[in-house]
Amino acid sequence: MPLSACARTCASLVHVLQVSDTPSHPAHVVGGFVRDSVLERESHDLDIVVRGDALAVAAEVAQAVHGTCVPINEQHGVARVVIPSPPEDTSTLGQPTMVDFVGYSDDICDNLAKRDFTVNAIAVPAATVARHLEDQTALYNAIMQNAVDPYGGLRDMEAGVLRVIDSMVFESDPGRLLRAVRLSRELSFTLDATTESLITASCHRLNDVAGERTREELLKILTLPNAADSIQHLDRLGLLAVLFPEMEECRGVEQPTVHFWDVLEHSIQTVATYEYVAGESDWRYGNDEMLEWVPDDTNCQAHLASMISNDASRGALAKLACLLHDVAKPQTKTLDDTGRARFLGHAQRGATVAAAILKRLRFSQDEIAYVETLVYHHLRPAQLSNEGLPTARAVYRFYRDTSGAGPGILYVAMADYLACRGPLFTMIEWHNVCDLMRFIIAEHRRQEAIVVPSKIIDGHELMRSLALKPGPLVGTLLEEIREAHATGVISSKEDALQLARNTVEREHGTVRTTK
DSSP states (O other), X not given: OOOOHHHHHHHHHHHHHHHHOOSSSOEXXXXXXXXXXXXXXXXXXXXXXXXXXXXXXXXXXXXXXXXXXXXXXXTTTEEEEEEOOOTTOGGGTTOOEEEEEEEESSOHHHHHTTSSBGGGOOEEEHHHHHHHTXXXXXXXXXXXXXXXXTTXXXXXXXXXXXXXXXXXXXXXXXXXXXXXXXXHHHHXXXXXXXXXXXXXXXXXXXXXXXXXXXXXXXXXXXXXXXXXXXHHHHXXXXXXXXXXXXXXXXXXXXXXXXXXXXXXHHHHHHHHHHHHHTTSSOOTTOOHHHHHHSOOOHHHHHHHHSEEETTEEXXXXXXXXXXXXXXXXXXXOEEOTTSXXXXXXXXXXXXXHHHHHHXXXXXXXXXXXXXXXXXXXXXXXXXXXXXXXXXXXXXXXXXXXXXXXXXHHHHHHHHHHHHHHGGGOOHHHHHHHHHHXXXXXXXXXXXXXXXXXXXXXXXXXXXXXXXXXXXXXHHHHHHHHHHHHHTTSOOSHHHHHHXXXXXXXXXXXXXXXXX
């Protein structure tokens, strides 16, 4: 009977381990795979250290398993073997398996001494892993019996503690500063006091880290549940001020009495309330009844779960927008005649500031545009109508103007309300907020059902009927027709032509109609 796809992936890894480990170049498995195996967490990638020329071993392994060898750092002897996932293997979602190779001279402990945290500085002979890879229990027992663990990583895992190898860990690689917080949250471990002190003392070195690497760690933090707690942790360690100096200006900026927190704490709490309304995490002031009122819309949920890039979901970026949505309040703060603080234009200016921050952190253009749109329009749902529910036209223009980001904006707006009121919220106010969001979603769905299935008229017929030449006017007329159709102003092709004719005559004089 043929092996399953998952078994074939496992068999490939066994083959990798067997080829890697020979008397001339003994090999050990290190790092995350060992850690995750002990913690019974999934891990599809391997880090292998070999004595001698790691580049040559990686090339040999790649040839044996029909993978690709990619030199990562030839000077330091680091290479990666990429093994394609079998098409039938749904467990890896089509993602290839990565095996990283690095060499050491004489003692495996020389390599472990260069690692970051004790839980990542454990090595197990490759042959041991190969023998037990397909049996989780046997692999766990084999690791416990055969591990090379000079820094007490197994002990720290049992205690749930993340501890640095030595005091120079962050000096040698400041990228580990964010990684420490992310890994502690991911593993539900506690950073030990010495590690926290070292992070605080080294936090300024975060500026030395490449934007791409900072972005990667930040996205991983935002993807985890309770990201707001992680952000609070970053703030306590001094990392948030270095990561987002623009946010530091928000600290202590008081707001009108309708707000419970200052601008900085409100911004962090908005991440927490977003996670609450999105069903990811609890909120300390929330209750079951509140969640029952959150609009239950599969299209919104699918939107937030969808990916803008390989590692950035719209939901994770929405959390980033929640954090940055009021970043321009310090710049726009004024006092009216009564002494009440006003922040006129903060959403528009904040969108510009947020875009500059994300550009500095090397986010992609699509990622920046999405966050910028959420920040720019985060007040708009509440502004769609002064009294009662918004008009069909207001809903149409909201979705038209927000470039497909409407669902994200609605969730940010709900989160913003809760983080504004904090423990002072009332259920009546919350019902009104949710009723508004529910109406906007339902009205948009109704309009889409009218307009999306078929166009009432296309540009060619419009030009032919009104004797128009190609140009911007045709696009303007088609958008006017689409809006009128979606909002119930017109319902037929004849109505559309008459509307277009009226517009042309009003703005451009008489129009010649063709038969």
